Amino acid sequence: MDRSTPFHIDAALLELFRAEVETHMAALNDGLLVLEKDPSRIELFEALMRAAHSIKGAARIVGVTPAVEIAHAIEDCFVALRKGSAAISAATMDVLFHGVDLLQRVTQIPDDATQLPDLDAAEIARITQAIAGCVAGEPAVPGAAPPPASAPRTDVVAETLPDKSMRATAPAPPQLQDFVIEAREHLAVVCDHLLHLEKSADSDATQRIQQLLRAVHSIKGGAGFFGCRAVERLAHLVESVLEGIERGDVAQESATVDILLAAMDRLAVLVDDIEHSDQWDVTDVVGRLEALLAVPADLGPPASDLRPPSSGLRPPSSALCPPPSDLRPPPSDLRPSTSDLRPPSSDLRPPTSDLRPPPSDLPPPPSDLRPPSSDLRAPASGPGDRSGTLRIPVGLVDRLMTLAGELVLVRNQTRRSIEASQVLPGPVVQRLDTVTAEFQETILQTRMQPVSNLFGKFPRLVRDLGRQLGKQIELEMVGTEVELDKTILDLISDPLTHLVRNSCDHGIESPEDRVRAGKSPAGRVTLTARHLGDQICITIADDGRGIDAAAVRRKALESGVRTADELARLDEKDLLALILLPGFSTASTVTDLSGRGVGMDVVKTNLAQVGGSLEIDSAPARGTTFTLRLPLTLAIIPCLLVECGTQRYAIPQKDLEELVCVYPGRSQLRIEATADQEVVRLRGLLLPLVRAELLLAAGAAEDGGRRAEDGGRRAEDGGRRAEDGGRRARRQGEGEAPAEPSSEHRTSNIKHRTSKGREGEAREGEAPAEPVLVAIVKSGSRRFGLTVDAVVTSEEIVVKPMHSSLRHLPIYSGVTILGDGKVALILNCEGIARHARVRFGSDAECTPHTAQHAGTETQSLLLFRPGQQDRCAVPLTMIRRIVMLQRSQFERVGERLYATIDSVPTRLVPMTDLLDLPRTEPPAVLFALLPRHTDQPLGFLVDDILDTVETSVELGPPAMAVPGVVGSALMDGRITSLVDLSQLACRVDASRGPAATRVPARAGARILLVEDTQFFRELVKGYLEGAGYHVVTAQQGAEGLEAIQRHQFDLVISDLEMPVLDGWGLAAAVRRLPECAHLPLLALTTLSSDEDRRRAIACGFDAFQVKLEREGFLACVARLLRGELPAPREGGSADD
Amino acid sequence: MTEPAHAACDHRLICSFWLDAYRFGVDAAAIREVSAHTACTPIPLAPPAVRGYVNLRGHLYLVLDLPSLVGLPASDAGASGYLIVFQARVGESVAVFVDRIGDMVAIGEDRIDRPKDGAAGGGNEAPSQTCIDDLVVGIARLDDGLLTILEPRRFLPAMARGINVEVMGRSS
Known part of the structure; x- marks a missing residue:
């Protein structure tokens, strides 16, 4: 052909062509790869042939002639392979791969193509000839492909090659076409019935068999009429077997159904290629069917008696039908006619085929393809039998969507102007409203498809898997009528298949194992789909062995994806979620797990793509449940519209957790700065904070001139952010009464205090100490705060999609046109977290005790003002509760002050009294700090609560020489006294002596205290020394171990979480020292769960104390020193 | 290379427009429509040569900052300018703001100098020769001055390359 012919193609058509080619090329490539590995997969030929055929058709339409030629050759080759007139060899495969590659190149047509890609005509000719050679049995690519294999190829199809002249065929007569269509319908029903039949308990088995018989009989009759002997013979045998079942001669069991299904599959293949059906090899299936009939030889008629009818009842077929060779034109004419004969079939995948088309918008769901039902159709054939369906290109539906969107805009504009002018009466506007809304909804519905389209393939899959694995698996499907957006449906097809396979393969045990475990031998897999708000929830539950959490833990440790420490903090769910990590499954040291995670990361990725999530629940021996959550549709999503700067942005509701308003000066909810990022403190959690106005500042800066290059801007962002933090802190400090304590602290952390503050200053002017709106958003399972200027509304x-040249911007997931015609960008929270380099703690949220600098332990301190000036701090762990009290609530009983808190009369002591601070007129509202460990209800009155800080402080000597003050530290540039509430409590109740006196202490005993937090080190040391012990301190485990090896100790008290060598490690190491086998070890920690307790004891600790109840602690020490080992449970929880 | 195929014609129909004091032109056939300046939504973090999105009857177009592409100082014409929307074959939904729309001019090939031909004639007038080389496909000598012919197909790729505007154009 003339390669320089100008080439004109409509852009939309070209788009269709590309999509079509892409789909089918993928099918071709994948199929060939499978075939190469496993040449026995003859069922693939069908799919491959169709793929090539589809490409040919598409290429013809757009006029890409070379592609037509190549695709035609490839198709012919598969036709020949399928019929067995050619065989697969390495050479054939090579040639085919060449052909597919060439086809790929030929079909690459650029957007602006004015002519076809320049191609070597000779090469095309060479390849097509080589492929044709394969068909003829002599594959050869001159100069390119390996030499032809002369030896007989893999003997896939046993039957000999039909004579070449036999391959020619006539266009099928119209009646034959009718027969094919009808036969296909029957076959579609048959499979369903057979699966039901397998469950022998089925009460209507007889009825089903009757329906099956009718269906098969019809096929047999038709085949007989048209002289399709192979089809007829198969159908006849199937009929006989079914009759056998009905009479009870043939066992109604899985093996039988297996064979019947195989026969049906083969029948389907024959029917699809009706003209050549006689050339197909059916001996294997026939053999199996006959064997079935032959087994109960004493009951049923002998097989030999059954067979004669196929040959004996009818005159020899040659008499009925003229020799085929006379009728059939050359094969090249044959293809078009076949394809015309069954247009829909190109999209109908045979059920056995593992080759599913990649998600594409083009192939319509098979269920819509079935021709209108005939009288013979069984009533139970499912929801797919809808007549009056129409195939519409998805592009058209998308266009309709856009138009619907525009209509909404027009409606809004109209409404505004109408409302302004009040010309039209309300009802008209309302009508316009409803119609538009309904219109949009209906358009959306066109994209929706029931999940049954997806679930439909699973009964067969599960059954086959069960047979293959030797397991009994029942599949239950619930909620198949739930509808999902087609795009999502396509995208989750693979993940879902994978999960179902997974459940069958790894979840369900073998029948023996199940019986041993006291379960019914048949495992059960339940697929459920249901609506959950604006989401669809699909669960795949099995009642199998469950996931061995310990094995996951072990494996995570082995493969190094998590450290022991991290694992210790994971809860069950997070632990199981580890199997979703890429590569987690590759190691197969744990047999229970092997394969469990294969491809799970892919599943997760696919789901994430559609905005879905995956959760795993598992109970050992009880089963595993995978829960998929998916949005209903991707086209319309509910969003929160927010304002940042002058622009509006949309935050998808699915990412939005809550909205909070941070008022300056409030201590519960506030914005703070850690070393390198701002955080928002929300109900005790520290969430990283991203300031949207800074992230998106570039937009606002636009009128200010050119924007800096991206990287530079990002650095600048950091600077601005820090700058802003400092300024805000200052502002807050000036604002409300309590100077925000962390402001100085924060300012000192700011590194880039440079000249970039221009915008910021402008903003400062317009928003003095305003409350800050923070949207708490999710990035995966983690949360962070995103400041916004204003919340506009929530809207669907x-x-x-973003413009393709901007897809690399991580912070957007798309763009939308708002009701007023303005454009709003849709924020992608996950991308924002990535872009702003938000650092999360190792836990799901950044909990206070993980928001710390690596290496040293920080602690949460409550900062307060006992009187007017001095600042004090106390570890939060020592406080049970803080109560705000009016002075009017006080009651004076003698010298003492009381207040009723939680209906308990609580004694109140002004902290100033205890600390010998100047007593001033207290404010009208005071705070009472209720300590954790007191015998009687007690509260310390302080004037004001300033803040809580997460810090590791350098503790200096006490600034006040008062018992109860442990030391002082510089916090935010001010001297702050650290107070020990236990000691103060003791002083309040002078009648009570120190606890240690109650349990006699062994005075002078040598105690090693290993503790990395200076505060606690000093505090505990003080307790111990106060009780008369001699104390040596070490800052972490390794140091402690060294001390133990050098000196003699009567007791070791150790923290658990420490740098270098932690407490567990220390205990284990100490227990390994022969001389220390009986050295008492006491764990003193903030960890308080039973799990922690068990673990500590397991590592060798004798007792476990939660920080920090002085009396209980000292009592425990005394007991340990006297050689009384408390029982593990007796360690004493801080809370009891 | 996607040299326009219609180079064979004697005359090229060029739509001229102005950025600041400079006259530019693009192949008239590449233009889908010209409309009055439309509100543009900026896209933070986008490459510097992106002005933002405009909504034109329900269709979104990406507006490129042409001055920055050709190395001119930022235009402050703002709302008084025009929006040129290009045909789909020029690139996916792309448009530019210009200060003024000029005449449609038919220019004979003989009056167009190819920049690569060494005909730097008029180069003095073009703002920053080095950076716009890529976009300029010719410089036409008209009776009333020069007109720089731009190839709009190269706008998007140039934007994506993120030509650093700070290096050029600006007198710093």
Whole structure:
């Protein structure tokens, strides 16, 4: 052909062509790869042939002639392979791969193509000839492909090659076409019935068999009429077997159904290629069917008696039908006619085929393809039998969506102007409203498809898997009528298949194991789909062995994806979620797990793509449940519209957790700065904070001139952010009464205090100490705060993809047109977290005790003002509760002050009295700090609560020489006294002596205290020394171990979480020292769960104390020193 | 290379427009429509040569900052300018703001100098020769001055390359 012919193609058509080619090329490539590995997969030929055929058809339409030629050759080759007139060899495969590659190149047509890609005509000719050579049995690519294999190829199809002249065929007569269509319908029903039949308990088995018989009989009759002997013979045998079942001669069991299904599959293949059906090899299936009939030889008629009818009842077929060779034109004419004969079939995948088309918008769901039902159709054939369906290109539906969106805009504009002018009466506007809304909804519905389209393939899959694995598996499907967006449906097809396979393969045990475990031998896999708010929830539950959490833990440790420490903090769910990590499954040291995670990361990725999530629940021996959560649709999503700067942005509701308003000066909810990022403190959690106005500042800066290059801007962002933090802190400090304590602290952390503050200053002017709106958003399972200027409204928006040249911007997931015609960008929270380099703690959220600098332990301190000036701090762990009290609530009983808190009369002591601070007129509202460990209800009155800080402080000597003050530290540039509430409590109740006196202490005993937090080190040391012990301190485990090896100790008290060598490690190491086998070890920690307790004891600790109840602690020490080992449970929880 | 195929014609129909004091032009056939300046939504973090999105009857177009692409100082014409929307074959939904729309001019090939031909004639007038080389496909000598012919197909790629505007154009 003339390669320089100008080439004109409509852009939309070209798009269709590309999509079509892409789909089928993928099918071709994948199929060939499978075939190469496993040449026995003859069922693939069908799919491959169709793929090539589809490409050919598409290429013809757009006029890409070379592609037509190549695709035609490839198709012919598969036709020949399928019929067995050619065989697969390495050479054939090579040639085919060459052909597919060439086809790929030929079909690459650029957007602006004015002519076809320049191609070597000779090469095309060479390849097509080589492929044709394969068909003829002599594959050869001159100069390119390996030499032809002369030896007989893999003997896939046993039957000999039909004579070449036999391959020619006539266009099928119209009646034959009718027969094919009808036969296909029957076959579609048959499979379903057979699966039901397998469950022998089925009460209507007889009825089903009757329906099956009718269906098969019809096929047999038709085949007989048209002289399709192979089909007829197969159908006849199937009929006989079914009759056998009905009479009870043939066992109604899985093996039988297996064979019947195989026969049906083969029948389907024959029917699809009706003209050549006689050339197909059916001996294997026939053999199996006959064997079935032959087994109960004493009951049923002998097989030999059954067979004669196929040959004996009818005159020899040659008499009925003229020799085929006379009728059939050359094969090249044959293809078009076959394809015309069954247009829909190109999209109908045979059920056995593992080759599913990649998600594409083009192939319509098979269920819509079935021709209108005939009288013979069984009533139970499912929801797929809808007549009056129409195939519409998805592009058209998308266009309709866009138009619907525009209509909404027009409606809004109209409404505004109408409302302004009040010309039209309300009802008209309302009508316009409802119609538009309904219209949009209906358009959306066109994209929706029931999940049954997806679930439909699972009964067969599960059954086959069960047979293959030797397991009994029942599949239950619930909620198949739930509808999902087609795009999502396509995208989750693979993940779902994977999960179902997974459940069958790894979840369900073998029948023996199940019986041993006291379960019914048949495992059960349940697929459920249901609506959950604006989401669809699909669960795949099995009642199998469950996931061995310990094995996951072990494996995570082995493969190094998590450290022991991290694992210790994971809860069950997070632990199981580890199997979703890429590569987690590759190691197969744990047999229970091997394969469990294969491809699970892919599953997760696919789901994430559609905004879905995956959760795993598992109970050992009880089963595993995978829960998929998916949005209903991707086209319209509910969003929160927010304002940042002058622009509006949309935050998808699915990412939005809550909205909070941070008022300056409030201590419960506030913005703070850690070393390198701002955080928002929300109900005790520290969440990283991203300031949207800074992230998106570039937009606002636009009128200010050119924007800096991206990287530079990002650095600048950091600077601005820090700058802003400092300024805000200052502002807050000036604002409300309590100077925000962390402001100085924060300012000192700011590194880039440079000249970039121009915008910031402008903003400062317009927003003095305003409350800050923070949207708490999710990035995966983690949360962070995103400041916004204002919340506009929440709205359902129509998502449009970002411009393709901006897809690399991580912070957007799309763009939308708002009701007023303005454009809003849709924020992608996960991308924002990535872009702003938000650092999360190792836990799901950044909990206070993980928001720390590596290496040293920080602690949460409550900062307060006992009187007017001095600042004090106390570890939060020592406080049970803080109560705000009016002075009017006080009651004076003698010299003492009381207040009723939680209906308990509580004694109140002004902290100033205890600390010998100047007593001033207290404010009208005071705070009472209720300590954790007191015998009687007690509260310390302080004037004001300042803040809580997460810090590791350098503790200096006490600034006040008062008992109860442990030391002082510089916090935010001010001297702050650290107070020990236990000691103060003792002083309040002078009648009570120190606890240690109650349990006699062994005075002078040598105690090693290993503790990395200076505060606690000093505090505990003080307790111990106060009780008369001699104390040596070490800052971490390794140091402690060294001390133990050098000196003699009567008791070792150790923290658990420490740098270098932690407490567990220390205990284990100490127990390994022969001389220390009986050295008492006491764990003193903030960890308080039973698990921690068990673990500590397991590592060798004798007792476990939660920080820090002085009396209980000292009592425990005394007991340990006297050689009384408390029982593990007796360690004493801090809370009891 | 995607040299326009219609180079064979004697005359090229060029739509001229102005950025600041400079006259530019693009192949008239590449233009889908010209409309009055439309509100543009900036896209933070986008490459510097992106002005933002405009909504034109329900269709979103990406507006490129042409001055920055050709190395001119930022235009402050703002709302008084025009929006040129290009045909789909020029690139996916792309448009530019210009200060003024000029005449449609038919220019004979003989009056167009190819920049690569060494015909730097008029180069003095073009703002920053080095950076716009890529976009300029010719410089036409008209009776009333020069007109720099731009190839709009190269706008998007140039934007994506993120030509650093700070290096050029600006007198710093």
